[in-house]
Amino acid sequence: xxxSIGRAPRLEDVAKRAGVSHQTVSRVINNHPSVSAVTLAxxxxxxxxxxxxxxxxxxxxxxxxSQTIGVLGSELAQYGPASTLxxxxxxxxxxxxxxxxxxxRSVSRRAIFDAIRHLMVQAVDGIVVILPHSxxxxxxxxxxxxxPVVAVGSLGNAAVSGAMVNQKRGAQLAVEHLIEQxxxxxxxxxxxxxxxxxxxxxxxxxxxxLSAGLExxxxxxxxxxxxxxxxxxxxxxxxxxxxxxxxxxxxxALGLLCALNEFGVRVPQDISVVGFDDQPESxxxxxxxxxxxxxxxxxxxxxxxLVLTAIEDPGATGSVIVEPRLVIRRSTSAPGFDDKSVPAxxxxxxxxx
Amino acid sequence: xxxSIGRAPRLEDVAKRAGVSHQTVSRVINNHPSVSAVTLAxxxxxxxxxxxxxxxxxxxxxxxxSQTIGVLGSELAQYGPASTLxxxxxxxxxxxxxxxxxxxRSVSRRAIFDAIRHLMVQAVDGIVVILPHSxxxxxxxxxxxxxPVVAVGSLGNAAVSGAMVNQKRGAQLAVEHLIEQxxxxxxxxxxxxxxxxxxxxxxxxxxxxLSAGLExxxxxxxxxxxxxxxxxxxxxxxxxxxxxxxxxxxxxALGLLCALNEFGVRVPQDISVVGFDDQPESxxxxxxxxxxxxxxxxxxxxxxxLVLTAIEDPGATGSVIVEPRLVIRRSTSAPGFDDKSVPAxxxxxxxxx
DNA sequence: CCTATCCATGTGAGCGCTAACAAATATGGC
DNA sequence: GCCATATTTGTTAGCGCTCACATGGATAGG
Numbered sequence: 001x002x003x004s005i006g007r008a009p010r011l012e013d014v015a016k017r018a019g020v021s022h023q024t025v026s027r028v029i030n031n032h033p034s035v036s037a038v039t040l041a042x043x044x045x046x047x048x049x050x051x052x053x054x055x056x057x058x059x060x061x062x063x064x065x066s067q068t069i070g071v072l073g074s075e076l077a078q079y080g081p082a083s084t085l086x087x088x089x090x091x092x093x094x095x096x097x098x099x100x101x102x103x104x105r106s107v108s109r110r111a112i113f114d115a116i117r118h119l120m121v122q123a124v125d126g127i128v129v130i131l132p133h134s135x136x137x138x139x140x141x142x143x144x145x146x147x148p149v150v151a152v153g154s155l156g157n158a159a160v161s162g163a164m165v166n167q168k169r170g171a172q173l174a175v176e177h178l179i180e181q182x183x184x185x186x187x188x189x190x191x192x193x194x195x196x197x198x199x200x201x202x203x204x205x206x207x208x209x210l211s212a213g214l215e216x217x218x219x220x221x222x223x224x225x226x227x228x229x230x231x232x233x234x235x236x237x238x239x240x241x242x243x244x245x246x247x248x249x250x251x252x253a254l255g256l257l258c259a260l261n262e263f264g265v266r267v268p269q270d271i272s273v274v275g276f277d278d279q280p281e282s283x284x285x286x287x288x289x290x291x292x293x294x295x296x297x298x299x300x301x302x303x304x305x306l307v308l309t310a311i312e313d314p315g316a317t318g319s320v321i322v323e324p325r326l327v328i329r330r331s332t333s334a335p336g337f338d339d340k341s342v343p344a345x346x347x348x349x350x351x352x353x
Numbered sequence: 354x355x356x357s358i359g360r361a362p363r364l365e366d367v368a369k370r371a372g373v374s375h376q377t378v379s380r381v382i383n384n385h386p387s388v389s390a391v392t393l394a395x396x397x398x399x400x401x402x403x404x405x406x407x408x409x410x411x412x413x414x415x416x417x418x419s420q421t422i423g424v425l426g427s428e429l430a431q432y433g434p435a436s437t438l439x440x441x442x443x444x445x446x447x448x449x450x451x452x453x454x455x456x457x458r459s460v461s462r463r464a465i466f467d468a469i470r471h472l473m474v475q476a477v478d479g480i481v482v483i484l485p486h487s488x489x490x491x492x493x494x495x496x497x498x499x500x501p502v503v504a505v506g507s508l509g510n511a512a513v514s515g516a517m518v519n520q521k522r523g524a525q526l527a528v529e530h531l532i533e534q535x536x537x538x539x540x541x542x543x544x545x546x547x548x549x550x551x552x553x554x555x556x557x558x559x560x561x562x563l564s565a566g567l568e569x570x571x572x573x574x575x576x577x578x579x580x581x582x583x584x585x586x587x588x589x590x591x592x593x594x595x596x597x598x599x600x601x602x603x604x605x606a607l608g609l610l611c612a613l614n615e616f617g618v619r620v621p622q623d624i625s626v627v628g629f630d631d632q633p634e635s636x637x638x639x640x641x642x643x644x645x646x647x648x649x650x651x652x653x654x655x656x657x658x659l660v661l662t663a664i665e666d667p668g669a670t671g672s673v674i675v676e677p678r679l680v681i682r683r684s685t686s687a688p689g690f691d692d693k694s695v696p697a698x699x700x701x702x703x704x705x706x
Numbered sequence: 707c708c709t710a711t712c713c714a715t716g717t718g719a720g721c722g723c724t725a726a727c728a729a730a731t732a733t734g735g736c
Numbered sequence: 737g738c739c740a741t742a743t744t745t746g747t748t749a750g751c752g753c754t755c756a757c758a759t760g761g762a763t764a765g766g
Binding site (some may be wrong): 020021023024027034035036039058060061062063064304 | 742743745746747750751752753
């Protein structure tokens with residue numbers, strides 16, 4: 001920084017210093033090919049000497065592009081959604097976009113409307129919705145925000161393109177693992193079935209059982225929270241109808257483990273438990289939880305890719321599926337299995353990444 | 354929407370429809386008092402008929418305010434930082450601001466520089482830093498972004514204003530609780546001591562012990578992760594020097610519980626454990642974890658308040674302290690306590706909120 | 707009735723940038 | 737050497753909004 005005026009330098013200032021026109025400076029900034037090497041060097045020098053920074057409001061005004069992606073989300077404090085958000089942010093920044101967030105205060109049409117409006121005032125170029133709730137996606141299509149919308153886990157709704165983890169396949173992996181271990185009565189603690197993920201996981205559980213010629217009659221509905229897993233666990237202790245439980249997410253699985261432990265039901269000896277998500281902590285539950293690992297960051301990046309494509313070519317829609325993996329730890333075993341020894345299975349505890 | 358032109362309506366269009374000048378419409382939008390009731394009604398009708406939306410790029414260009422707050426953060430997928438972000442978002446939206454995020458890819462000067470630059474290109478009006486790492490805060494003060502910067506937990510660094518939970522007091526609450534239970538040898542698994550929170554909690558642990566005339570010689574350093582808690586737990590099992598452990602966060606506490614359980618050390622009968630954070634899951638650990646509850650959302654909101662104040666009145670700095678609470682569950686008891694009965698202590702499991 | 711004061715509204719300029727076009731210069735084929 | 741073409745650079749006009757100021761009409765005090 002050599003000389004300094006009262007205000008921030010603008011294109012004109014850089015131009016004067018470099019002895020060119022402001023338009024030439026604009027070309028340099030936008031990587032336009034028709035700039036000679038000599039000019040380029042002069043302009044770049046001037047830019048760095050003045051510490052010039054583009055005024056993106058001015059650019060947005062004329063280009064009608066805000067270079068901003070809006071993220072509409074709920075439950076953003078939870079591991080999965082939060083990681084997805086991070087994936088989106090990374091991909092966006094790499095592509096030269098900003099990320100503006102709007103968290104939903106409640107899952108109501110009104111809240112969605114407010115959030116979308118908030119994003120539209122900013123004139124976001126695209127919207128990523130981290131909110132795997134079927135009904136919400138419907139509201140979105142009605143609102144027609146006028147920019148591309150991509151939803152995480154939208155495959156349940158053809159009207160919106162999106163990226164999702166193959167939830168159904170993940171659930172199948174989990175149940176197939178239990179069947180291989182010899183279980184025949186396998187229950188499912190599901191998330192709310194009006195959540196796309198909740199429905200898809202329940203469907204995977206069901207289809208894996210039916211394919212193996214087993215009954216799919218042990219479905220209990222939870223609400224994703226650890227507390228609901230706990231409450232359901234207390235009831236299960238009394239019933240004892242299943243030898244294994246596939247749980248819709250790791251948090252409910254934690255609640256379930258807590259209840260089982262409290263009532264002296266041993267995992268996996270008396271009952272096997274499989275979760276879904278593979279949070280960073282899941283390997284340290286008591287016992288370390290066998291679960292389905294999803295790559296949330298990749299999910300976020302794929303969503304961003306879809307949005308960027310749709311921005312370039314409005315009308316382009318598409319869907320991407322990310323495959324999950326089963327992470328086997330120590331909450332599953334053959335039914336009635338009883339091993340008093342404590343395996344030093346450190347490797348089984350390590351996380352997905 | 355009554356008539357529609359090819360492009361989005363602008364002030365001029367609304368003005369024509371309402372039979373006033375564009376400036377009057379601008380006044381309505383900005384709640385300027387000098388607008389008669391009749392005009393107000395006409396303009397508002399026109400706005401809603403045309404579904405007019407302000408072009409914030411144009412406004413920013415002339416006001417030199419972007420109405421955007423930048424959030425610079427790391428570990429944004431973790432419960433604490435993510436909740437803080439949500440608090441910031443809520444407060445910002447209520448105040449009419451947008452929130453743009455920049456996640457740190459690594460804790461390096463380079464990464465911080467990139468992130469700040471990213472935010473500055475957007476011309477954010479203020480920055481909230483969710484990154485309780487002393488060194489980073491120092492880099493920030495060097496970078497002088499030219500807008501107010503508020504850091505979560507910055508009280509360790511006078512150069513930046515900020516809001517923080519009274520970490521030291523929280524640690525004291527935890528340790529005092531253990532002392533009351535009769536413990537005399539109380540260890541601490543600390544987070545990295547170059548993190549403000551890590552240092553403050555260790556300090557609180559130490560001061561509470563010294564006040565009670567006890568030794569503060571059992572400090573072990575972890576890295577906040579469940580895995581480090583686990584590894585440290587394996588070592589502790591051998592040493593058995595303390596009857597109680599105050600752990601720097603709930604994740605490390607989970608790892609510790611996992612290790613203790615694996616080696617047959619009972620909690621709380623053989624050893625008491627207290628955590629810090631009160632994540633939503635902490636009440637479902639085995640056993641449910643006694644921990645210190647922080648209100649992250651309030652923290653985020655307080656930060657926003659500080660930023661907004663500083664935007665109105667540059668130069669204003671300030672600090673806010675949010676008080677923590679101890680949540681007593683079942684991982685603590687008197688040393689050597691042995692109760693085979695299972696208390697149905699549901700209330701003790703419920704969360705902070 | 708005239709002027710000082712207020713409130714409601716209108717007018718013109720310009721924020722900093724890019725798009726479209728215009729001009730100037732360099733390059734090449736015959 | 738001269739025109740056709742390509743390359744580099746400059747000029748002009750807005751994008752949609754707010755600010756500063758101008759104007760006009762009502763109200764009130766003398």
